[in-house]
Amino acid sequence: MIVVHHLNNSRSQRILWLLEELGVPYEIRRYQRDPKTMLAPPELRQVHPLGKSPVIADGEVTLAESGAIIEYLADRYAAGVLIPAHGTPQRRRCNYWLHYAEGSAMPPLLLKLVFRRVETAPSPFFVKPVARGIARKVLSGFVDPQLKLHLEYLEGELGESEWFGGDAFGVADIQLSFPLEAFAARGGLDASYPRLSAFLQRIHARPAYRRALQNGGEYSLDG
Structure with a gap:
């Protein structure tokens, strides 16, 4: 199952939305921003060195950056539907x-x-x-x-x-x-x-x- 490392009020909301559009099962691991600094908690650095979200784990694949994640998920689970074919x-x-x-x-x-x-x-x-x-x-x-x-x-x-x-x-x-x-x-x-x-x-x-x-x-x- 895909794991989404999800930070509140962040770009990772887009990844949850895409997975819902795809109908692909996923698990959410939640992280909360510091209410004063609005920065991500240090625990996210254990997932990715920059300590940012979103990050997903899909089997042996761990991937960061919204655009890269979206392209990967769409190509794997919805090629030609939510994302056009390569080379077009x-x-x-x-x-x-x-x-x-x-x-x-x-x-x-x-x-x-x-x-x-x-x-x-x-x-x-x-x-x-x-x-x-x-x-x-x-x-x-x-x-x-x-x-x-x-x-x-x-x-x-x-x-x-x-x-x-x-x-x-x-x-x-x-x-x-x-x-x-x-x-x-x-x-x-x-x-x-x-x-x-x-x-x-x-x-x-x-x-x-x-x-x-x-x-x-x-x-x-x-x-």
């Missing part, structure tokens, strides 16, 4: 989204989280104005324009189809769910992006998504 234009587009989600979309979202915390973090009175000023300047001058650029790009990509991989739901949509939920929580995704808003409504209505939430527990990207 559809597969190249799918692979693009698997990499884009973490390589391009998530960095400005992470910067938004970090500088927003810098802006609000407790600090000595003589340092606080400087820290807030730097944080606000970085946010307004670089981070927020980058977030807007990505939102406009993603909104446009849904112009001809309801799904990012093409006419049918697939793993590209599962991979993109995490950054888009983060965009909705803190990156400016609102009703002014109707296609992306409708996309989130569609995925949240999927039975497999709901089962994954029930199995995975609390899930919130606010912060």
Whole structure:
């Protein structure tokens, strides 16, 4: 049975969702973030040296990184259904989204989280104005324009189809769910992006998504 090392409020929620879509049995091993630092517990380092989630174990295969896990699971358990065949234009587009989600979309979202915390973090009175000023300047001058650029790009990509991989739901949509939920929580995704808003409504209505939430527990990207 597949074992999912699952950290609350993390990318591993996508893996639970994919397994529910595939109908593949799995076991969850749970880890909780530190409520103050929001970091993963040290126990995860016993599973993977970076101490991050998700990590899966499938027999003798242990694998980290969401995109690699999603591609592996889909190729093994749903080739040609949720993921296109190798060597096709559809597969190249799918692979693009698997990499884009973490390589391009998530960095400005992470910067938004970090500088927003810098802006609000407790600090000595003589340092606080400087820290807030730097944080606000970085946010307004670089981070927020980058977030807007990505939102406009993603909104446009849904112009001809309801799904990012093409006419049918697939793993590209599962991979993109995490950054888009983060965009909705803190990156400016609102009703002014109707296609992306409708996309989130569609995925949240999927039975497999709901089962994954029930199995995975609390899930919130606010912060």
